Amino acid sequence: xxxxxxxxxxxxxxxxxxxxRIVAGEGIxxxxxxxxxxxxxxxxxxxxxxxxxxxxxxxxxxxxGAALGIVALVWLLMQGSETLLQGAGTYAxxxxxxxxxxxxxxxxxxxxxxxxxxxxxxxTRGVLLIGTIAALVLILWSGALTDLSxxxxxxxxxxxxxxxxxxHLGLAFGSLAVAAVxxxxxxxxxxxxxxxxxxxxxxxxxxQTIPSLAMFGIMIPILAWVGTTVPGARELGVAGIxxxxxxxxxxxxxxxxxxxxxxxxxxxxxxxxxxxxxxxGMTRNQRLLQVQLPLGLPVMLAGIRIxxxxxxxxxxxxxxxxxxxxxxxxxxxxxxxxTDLILLGALPTVALALVSAITMDILVELAQPNTTRHx
Amino acid sequence: xxxxxLLRAAVxxxxxxxxxxxxxxxxxxAPFAPEGAAIIYDRASLLSLSLSHLVIVAxxxxxxxxxxxxxxxxxxxxxxxxxxxxxxxxxxxxxxxxPVAVLALAVPMLGFGSGPTLVALFLxxxxxxxxxxxxxxxxxxxxxxxxxxxxxxxxxxxLFQVELPLALPLILTGIRLSVVIAIGTATIGSTVxxxxxxxxxxxxxxxxxxxxxxxxxxxxxxxxxxIYDALTQLETFFQKRLGLAx
Numbered sequence: 007x008x009x010x011x012x013x014x015x016x017x018x019x020x021x022x023x024x025x026x027r028i029v030a031g032e033g034i035x036x037x038x039x040x041x042x043x044x045x046x047x048x049x050x051x052x053x054x055x056x057x058x059x060x061x062x063x064x065x066x067x068x069x070x071g072a073a074l075g076i077v078a079l080v081w082l083l084m085q086g087s088e089t090l091l092q093g094a095g096t097y098a099x100x101x102x103x104x105x106x107x108x109x110x111x112x113x114x115x116x117x118x119x120x121x122x123x124x125x126x127x128x129x130t131r132g133v134l135l136i137g138t139i140a141a142l143v144l145i146l147w148s149g150a151l152t153d154l155s156x157x158x159x160x161x162x163x164x165x166x167x168x169x170x171x172x173x174h175l176g177l178a179f180g181s182l183a184v185a186a187v188x189x190x191x192x193x194x195x196x197x198x199x200x201x202x203x204x205x206x207x208x209x210x211x212x213x214q215t216i217p218s219l220a221m222f223g224i225m226i227p228i229l230a231w232v233g234t235t236v237p238g239a240r241e242l243g244v245a246g247i248x249x250x251x252x253x254x255x256x257x258x259x260x261x262x263x264x265x266x267x268x269x270x271x272x273x274x275x276x277x278x279x280x281x282x283x284x285x286x287g288m289t290r291n292q293r294l295l296q297v298q299l300p301l302g303l304p305v306m307l308a309g310i311r312i313x314x315x316x317x318x319x320x321x322x323x324x325x326x327x328x329x330x331x332x333x334x335x336x337x338x339x340x341x342x343x344x345t346d347l348i349l350l351g352a353l354p355t356v357a358l359a360l361v362s363a364i365t366m367d368i369l370v371e372l373a374q375p376n377t378t379r380h381x
Numbered sequence: 382x383x384x385x386x387l388l389r390a391a392v393x394x395x396x397x398x399x400x401x402x403x404x405x406x407x408x409x410x411a412p413f414a415p416e417g418a419a420i421i422y423d424r425a426s427l428l429s430l431s432l433s434h435l436v437i438v439a440x441x442x443x444x445x446x447x448x449x450x451x452x453x454x455x456x457x458x459x460x461x462x463x464x465x466x467x468x469x470x471x472x473x474x475x476x477x478x479x480p481v482a483v484l485a486l487a488v489p490m491l492g493f494g495s496g497p498t499l500v501a502l503f504l505x506x507x508x509x510x511x512x513x514x515x516x517x518x519x520x521x522x523x524x525x526x527x528x529x530x531x532x533x534x535x536x537x538x539x540l541f542q543v544e545l546p547l548a549l550p551l552i553l554t555g556i557r558l559s560v561v562i563a564i565g566t567a568t569i570g571s572t573v574x575x576x577x578x579x580x581x582x583x584x585x586x587x588x589x590x591x592x593x594x595x596x597x598x599x600x601x602x603x604x605x606x607x608i609y610d611a612l613t614q615l616e617t618f619f620q621k622r623l624g625l626a627x
Contacts, residue, residue, distance in 0.1 A: 104490075115467070118474065122466035215609045217565030220598035223582045227413055227591045319479025323569065327586060336485045340572055345489035352482040363477040 019103035021086050033103050034090065045085070051078035052109065059116050065123035072117035079109060080145060087153035099155035101346055128371040135364050142357075155346040156353075159335075166334075171354065173249070173330035178317040178358075181253055185260030185313060192261070193268025194294065203269065210262035218323050221258065225251035226327065252329030256320060260313040267309025271302025303373040311366030318359045322351070389610065396603040400427050403596065414592035422581045422593050431600065433495075434577040437570070438563045441499050445506030446556060452507070453514035454540065465519070472512040480505050480566040488573050498570030498577070505566065506559040513555030517548025550620045557612040564605045568597075578604075 019033025051074055058071025087100040126134070151157055160167055196203040216224075229251050275298045283297045325333020335351030338344075398405060403421045414420045455461045456468045483505050487497040521544060529543045545552075571579030578601045585593025 115471070118470045119467040122470045212606060215561055215605045216602040217568045217605050219565070219568040219579055219582050220601045220605075223585065223594035223598040224602070226586075226594060230591070315477045319481060322479055322481040322485075326572070326583070333481070336481070337572060340485065340488060343493075348485045348489065352485045355482050356478055359477045359479060360474065363474070 020082070020105040020109075021090060022101045022103045033105075034086075035105070045082065048078045048082040048085070051075065051081075055113065055116075065120040068116055069120035069124070072113045072120065075109070075113040075116075079106065079113070080150075083154065084150045087151070099158065099346070100153060101155045128368045131364070132368050135361070135368070139361065156349050159344070159346045159350045163335075167350070170330060170332050170334055170351075173324075174318070174321050174332050174355070174358070177249070177252055177256055177321040177324055177329065177331055178314065181256035181260055181317055182310065182313050184253075184257045185264050186310070188257070189261050189264030190268055193265045194272065196265060197269045197272040207262075207266060207269075210265055213258050214262045218255070218259070218320050219326070221255045222251060222323055222327050222329075225255050229254070248328050249324075249330060251327060252321065252324035252331075256317050259320060260317060263309040263312040263316070267306050267312075268302075271305035271309075272298045273302075274298075274305050275301040304370050307366060307370045307373055311363060311370065314362045314366060315359050318355060318362060322355055325351070389607075392603060392607060396600065396607065399596070399600050399603070400431050403427055406596070410592035410595060413595055414590055415588075418588065418590050418592075420592050422584065422596055424584065425576075425580065427578075427581070427596075427600065430576060430578050430580060431604070434564075434567055434579075434601075435604070437495055437499055437567050437575065437577060438502065438560065441502035441506055441567075442556070442560050442563055444503050445559060446510055448503075449507045449510035449555070450514055450552070453511050453518060457515060457518040465515075468511070468515060472508050472515065475508045476512070478505070480562055481569055484566060484569060484573065493574040495570070495575040497573055498567060498575035501570075502563045502566055506563050509558040509562070510552065510555040513551045513558075514548060517551035518544055521547055546623065550616055550623070553612065553616045553619065557609060557616070560612065561605055561609050564601065564608065568601050 019035060021034050055071040055073075055075030055078065058074070059068045083102075083106070090098075090100050121134075145151065152161070192206060196206050213221075272294070279297055279301065280293065283293045288296065321329075321331045322333035322336055324331045325335070325337045332351040332355045336348055336355075337351075339347030339349075339351060407420050410420050452468070456464045480501070484498065484501040487501040487504075491497040491500055525543065525547070526539070529539045534542065567575065567577045568579035568582065571577050571583050578597050581597030582594050582601070585591060585595075585597065
């Protein structure tokens, strides 16, 4: 099935060439992006990778095929963008076409499919993840793709990009840290006190329901009011617009997964283990730290995974209220109808979310107590 | 539980008043509007924006429910088993894509307006329902399935009379997740010129008119909370009917 889809994708426009960064480009099929002696090997490699995906019983072969295909795609991009730009005018832009995206998606799915069959252990997955990131960084660093439009957008706002990246990470990870500091004790208290639990969890899930744009919006007047009435708050940078309202909104969204998963994690300790701990004369805090915490760690880490992925996505909206982050590029791009500027904001966000999700999945698996693994 | 119903009625009333008679709230919002600016959003009627918001969410969600159920049923049949691991991976990884990014990426392909928002909401909405239905259908108690086979139910009968009803609470959880995300993402759809309540919030952000921001934010927030609550009630109802509730 993938092979058929992949063949169709080969006929879709691979790159588009436009006179400048705003107008819609003209699609160019993959065999025409460069001289035949350049595209030929690339096409053969992609075809080979699709053929390698056919034997269903050989997931390793499929994985190698997918990797080969992706290498071929990158190579075609490098050659194609350079050739197309020659003699096309100073403002000409080469963007990624639908054919590229389809092929890329199909090859990634092939790789994901092969990996889900192979079911590698957490360490192997970690090595694969680091390897992929290293390859990506190497390609970006080498400057091989600088002719593509998205990298021209990057080149013209290099400083702003790293600024935004820092802001984005600060928003996502900072709010997670604050939420963990507030949420963990709240979770422990809710675990011990039934009344508290029945009050805290519904309130937090109610807050979680509020649409993000509304939440960011409502934070603005509250913080503006604090900034003007509380003495000294303004000097600390408390204001209606900017980093702080976005940060606070993210903290509020993060609380539910942290608290709910802390409670669930603490309850995950089997009664027998708790009885044994009590029988050994452990105090309540000792039981918490030495029995419940280690046993509940995977569930709590799963909560952190939810928060991290959610915050990386939501931090994009901070761009709308002057909070910075990759959202700035996304919304600037939307305003200027400059597709590649949108991509410059959206792609790093997606990549960041994916990497965090995979990393957290690996950590969750590593935190599983040995007993459950042997069962 | 009557106090809960009372609260529900009050919230409903507040929402209707905000949508239908916004002028009643003028004194409340007045301190937030800049001098001389309009206090109540008047570039479009709040009612038409609300309706358009709800229609976009409803259309995307209904389509997503159909597609997600169909796909989940297909991959849990014996003939579709080969796709089950891949489906899990796609559902799992797909949900890490930020909804805003999906929306932003839909624009270059589909242009501005309500269309891309609808498509983005639909595509994103499939995942939670698909994942939950898949989990629901593949973790049924083996004894029940054995019994269903034992009393001579055909495959189709087993699906409609046993499997789907048993998976229903989990499916509904997926639908609720999906709808709540859709309401929020539709709000952001206004940045790509979809007609939703986000328009009010964004107009407020652009003109520094906090009164608009509050107005739009309150209505959307109340919508989301009410719909979330209604779907939770539905879930508890079905759980009770199945005898699963405590």
